[in-house]
Amino acid sequence: MDWQPCVYILASGRHGTLYISVTSNLLGRIHQHREGxxxxxxxxxxxxxxxxxxxxxxxxxxxxxEKQLKKWNRDWKLRLIEEGNLDWDDLAIGLGFPPLSQPHDHGDDERS
Known part of the structure; x- marks a missing residue:
């Protein structure tokens, strides 16, 4: 999985601010995001x-x-996330990352 093309969605919290991007190294990119x-x-x-x-x-x-998802309206993006991750769990934990220290629950903006 380290070097496989991937599109991913990050969120600040449940129904929070969204970010959609693409990478060839999901684990490396998640590490970069988490470490700022x-x-x-x-x-x-x-x-x-x-x-x-x-x-x-x-x-x-x-x-x-990625381009397709970025064109979708927000409701479609939320539905996509909830089809596979109803509780908005941090899927990075299942990939070997520790839980986030202070999860965020809400946000108003969206980047996609």
Missing amino acids: LIKGFTSRYGIHRLVHYEMADTMEAAITR
């Missing part, structure tokens, strides 16, 4: 909880899916 190594939107708004991810066969396919 990626300056900008996610570090500024505390968006560190992995709530959805999809592996892809190629980077082109992952980028196509």
Whole structure:
């Protein structure tokens, strides 16, 4: 899984601020987000909880899916997350990361 194309959604908390992106190294990218190594939107708004991810066969396919998700309205994105993660659990824990120290529960903005 370390080097497989992937589109992922991070959230500040349940129904909080969303961030959609793509990577070829999900574990490495999650580490960067959690440690604040990626300056900008996610570090500024505390968006560190992995709530959805999809592996892809190629980077082109992952980028196509990312663009598709970014065009969706917010309700569709929330529905997608809740279809596979009803409680908005931090899926990074299942990938070997420790629980976040201070989870956020709400936010008003969305980046996608």
